[in-house]
Amino acid sequence: MKKKLIEVAIPLEAINTASIREKSIRHGHPSTLHLWWARRPLAACRAVLFAQLVDDPSSHPDRFPTPKAVEAERLRLFSIIEELVQWESTTNDEVLERARAEIRSSCGEDLPHIYDPFSGGGSIPLEAQRLGLPSYGSDLNPIAVMIGKSMIEIPPKFLHQAPVHLGAGGRTSYRYAEGLAEDVQHYGEWIRQRAFERIGEYYPSVEIPVGTNAAGGKKDGKVVAWIWVRTVPSPDPAFADVEVPLLSSFTLSSKKGREVWIEPIVDKNSKTILFSIRTGGTSAEIKAAEMGATAGKRQGFRCLISDAAITYDYIRTIGQAGKMGTRLVAIVAEGKRGRIFLPANDEHERIAHSANPEWKPRLVLQGKAQVNVANYGITTVGDLFTNRQLLALDTISNLISEVKKKIESDAISRGMADDARHLRDGGAGALAYSxxxxxxxxxxxxxxxxxxxxxxxxxxxxxxxxxxxxxxxIPMVWDFAETALFSDMAGDFRTSLNSIVKALVRLNPASEGFEVQHDAQSMSYPENAVISTDPPYYDNIDYADLSDFFFELMKRNASDIYPDIFQVLATPKNEELVASPSRFGGKDAAESHFLNGMSVAIANMARGANSNFPTTIYYAFKQSEIQAEGISSTGWATFLSAVMSAGFQIVGTWPIRTERDTGLKVGMNVLANSVVLVCRKKISTAEVITRAEFIRALKRELPPAIAELQAANIAPADMPQSAIGPGMGVFSRYKGVLESDDSPMSVKAALQLINRELDDYLGGIQGEFDADTRFAITWFEQNGLKAGDYGTANNIATARGISVESVKHAGIVESQAGKVRVLRRDELDDKWEPGTDQHLTIWECLQHLVRLHEKDGISHATSVLLKKIGDKGEAVKDLAYILYDINANKRQDAKEAIAYNALIADWTELSRQAATVYDTRGDLQQRLDL
Structure with a gap:
């Protein structure tokens, strides 16, 4: 059986860097087709799939007979991944084809099918399709299934086709889904225009005072949003007929130099509360206004007219009685040089309240979807909208129904087949296109x-x-912004649709795709299936509850397209694999439901998976989980146990990050948002071993595996989770490991032993350093950068065959007045040169390299220094791992830990640049010698 690249090493830092960058990309990202929660980064999915299918060079000893040849080929494959994960490569056919060629080279022309049984937002099936692999996805949730179909199933049916709308022309060719995207935009504009004709009167412009600087002197301005606040009757009996606003903030704009805020004008005699718009107030005035809005917020609000307390219990009572109201407090308009804030007026409020929609979603909010809104009388999806918003959604939905016939007619007139076959039946003619x-x-x-x-x-x-x-x-909010439907900004149907069009244009399917509605526990996998999946994590997200927000809208507009999928009244909940206490009657029952169901689903994967390839499973870490228990957390151990019980052996673990190391907490790795488990089917002849035998196997197999991870420049922060892979590979290879009392060893105990062996390994490589560096490590571990007793220091030095004076001569410690102190990086000789240092230490090499890297990052100067360090580079890298561990886990110094982690993260690029550094002095000397 050929070992795949992902079972040995991957360029993790490049994958994580691309995943982090991807978070900031919105235009054209497939996630903008439709909202889904906690999607995996496309870059990570693409890289994992590639490494899951491509052979590791060690599997071909005939082609790569030496370790050096294996490493060179591995680096070549790394370079393909490093290019492949870039966002720009998602539409770069040349880069994608290189990756596809490597996959074909390893898999042959009969490419395996990629299947994701928890397809959710569709990242994995989409990236499989981009890599030219037959792509399958399934999910229990109807909204997820629609997302999957929109991404992998529908675009290939209409690939490279020209748009059908009658105004199309001028272009002779269309790539991928460009024609489909153009039609979505065209017919969306048709809908918008007719929506304006029908309900435009409910979206008036606003009169802007002539001379308003930002308005350019115009009297009528385009409304961006109306700012509303919820109201309750004053709890003071004397003012019970006054509707009191529950403003959480009086600030409208906090931009420096453009501050805008609301000033309440209260008249107790007339029992009125009015609001004026203030600009450029003093900080004291703005603070006073804010205090008026938020004083005692944890206990509730205060009545602006009587100063009586408005408790949350009171607000809940009013809300549940249906007596909570809304009031317009400000209007935001678009000006020539930015937003203009105007006071509310009665006409705009009257128009908004006059809207009378004929349709309203009736689904009752459940679980995390409701959070606390139900406590305030907001119990259905429809209650989350104003009447004007519902009128807009109703009108546009009606127009979608109307435009469908027009699209079909236009498609037929453009020559598309009039075959009356629906999309659900595999149609690709005019009806299916509409x-x-x-x-x-x-x-x-x-x-x-x-x-x-x-x-x-x-x-x-x-x-x-x-x-x-x-x-x-869905949290409760007290003041909210109602966006304008025809503003050409957020809240305009055109704007919402533009995001979809941009995403469609970038979809470039290189194979067919299929998405079905099915649960993962009973799914029958297609033959030759390679499984990669991102299952729901425990109690993190109640997908079904949240997606009910969209369900009735989607059902109304798509049930005639896919009637089987929308025959239910709401999204399926009892079958969903999440540990929701509110749904299953308590925490224990919810946990049992999740673990039992997930175990069945993973066992089903193990039965259906292609044994020639590993299976990859994403595990989503909660930050709080890692902070509380570290890498041997109960949730992590339980999930690993379920995977192994299902019949898998774990052969790799790769932490995938989507956050920068600003979130680094000392003592644990919280950089990883998820970990990719790499699994193989466990062999049926697996045996039972003892704890002692397991430890011996760890000591034999883990060090070379960790050395390979270091060679792949796995960052120190990611090393604990990456080392779990080879460690659990040993543990899960066996049928069981018995403790000294013959009880089975738990996964949590195995994780702790693996972590201990990692610590021993990092400690063991200290013996390869020079004696001065070994002294500095020990002294720093005990004292940090503080001074310590000379006698103790001398004992430590003597044990290493040197003296304190030797370490002082090396230039890395200060010794005076009976005290010894390790020098800070900024105290080292800034004219230091490794080539001329007669007492060179690994400690100095690292500290000078870190100092330069902190200052310049990946720069020519840093690369030059690494080249000068020469054959001591690997030892310097080893020391960086050790000092990261000391600072992160023992000294609790996050800043220092980050410095070492950052250096290793950039090591590959620094080494690459160092290899090409031009030594001008050496070249000049050679010419002088000639």
Missing amino acids: EAVSLYLSFGVSRLADISNAHCNWSRSANQAVHLFGRQA
Whole structure:
């Protein structure tokens, strides 16, 4: 059986860097087709799939007979991955074809099918398809299935086709889904124009005072958003007929030099609360206004007219009685040089309240979808919207139904087959095309709903509305921004649709794709299936509860396209593999449901997986989980146990990061947002061994595996989780490991032993350093950079066959007045040259390299220094791992730990540049000698 690259080494830092960068990319990213929660980065999925299928060079001793040849070939494959993971490569056919060629070289022309039984947001099937592999996905959730179909199943049906709308012309060719994207945009514009004709009166412009600087002197301005606040009757009996606003903040814009805030004008005699818009107030005035809004917020609000306390219990009572109201407090308009904030007016409020939608979603909010909104009388999906927002969603949905016939007619007139075959039946003619375009238009409605509901906050720093699902819940908000439907900004159907169009244009399927609705526990896998999947993690996200927000909208617009998928009244919940206490009657029952179901699902994978390839499973870490228990956390150990019980042997673990190391906590690795488990089917002849035998196997097999990880420049922060792979490879190879009392060893105990062996390994390589460096390590571990007693220092030095004076002569410690101290990096000789140092130490080499790297990063100067260090480079890297471990886990010095971690992260590129450094002095000397 050929070993695959992912079982040995991958360029983890390059993958993580690309994954981090991808988070900042929105335009054209497939995630903008439709919201889904906790998607895996495309870069990581692409790299994992490539490494999962491509042979490691050690599998071909005939072609790569020496360790040097194996390493050179591995580096060549790394370079392909490093290019492949770049965002720009997602549409670079040349780069993609190089990757596909490598896959074909390892797999032959009969390419395996890639299957993801928890396809969710579709990242894995999409990247499999991009790599030219037959792609399959399945999910229990109807919304996830629609996302999957939109990404991998529909675009290949209409590949390279010209648009069908009658205004198309001028272009002679279309790549990939460009024609489909153009039609989505065209017919979306048709819908928008007719929506304006029908409901444009509900979205008036606003009169801007002439002379307003940002308005350019115009009297009518385009509304960006209306700022509303929820209200309750004053709890003071004397003012019970006054609707009191529950403003959480009086600030509208916090941009420096452009501060705008609301000043309340209270008249107790007339029992009125009015608001004026203030600009450029003093910090004291703004603070006073904010205090008025937020004083005692944890206990509730205060009545602006009577100063009585408004407790949350009171607000809940009012809300559940249906007596909570809303009030317009400000209007945001678009000016010539930015946002203009205007006071509310009665006409705009009257128009908004006059909207009377004929349709309203009735699904009851459940679980994390409701969080606490139900406590305030917001119990259904429809309650999350204003009447005007519902009118807009209703109108656009009606128009999607109307435009479908027009699309079909236009397609027939353009020569597309009039075969009356639906998409669900494999159709690719005019009817199927009209359904495809309509489905993407319905996605536009979903995107619109996310930014156009009564739970969208107004960002005071960005001066724009913020979409609802900024986190995986629906929180209660007291003031919200209602976006304008025809503003050409966030909240406009055109804007929502533009994101979908940009994503469609970049879809470049290189194979067919299939997405079905099915649960992972009973799924029958196609023959030759290679499995890569990102299952739900425990209780992190209640996907079904959250996606109910979109379900009725999607059902209304797509149930005639895929009736079987939408025959249910809501998204399936009891079958969903999440540990939701509210759904299953308590924490224990929820945990049992998750673990039992996940074990069945993984066992089903083990039965269906192609034995010639490893299976990859993503495990999503919670930051709190790692902080509490580290890499041997209960959740992690339980999941590993379920994987092994299902019949898998774990042969690799790769931490995938999507956050920079600003989140590094000393003492543990919290950089990894998820870990990719690499699994092989366990052989049926596996035996039982003792604890002692397991430890001996670890000591024999783990050090060379860790050395290979170091050679691949795995960052020190990622080493503990990466070392789990070869360690668990030993543990899970056996049928069982017995403790001294004959009880089976737990996975958690095995993880702790693996971590201990890693520590021993890092300690063991100290013996390869020079004596002065070994002294510095020990002294630093005990004292840090503080001074310690000379006598103790001399005893440590003597044990290493040297003296304190030797270490002082090396230039790495200070010794005076009976005290010894390790010098800081900035105290070392800045004119130091490794080639002329007669008392060279690994410690100095590392500290000078770190100092330069901290200052310049990957630079010519840093590369030159690495080249000068020469054959001591590997020892310097080893020392960086050791000092990272000391600072992160023992001295709790995050800043120092990050410095060493950053150097290793950049080591590959520094080494590459060092290899090409031009030694001008050497060349000049050679010419002088001639």
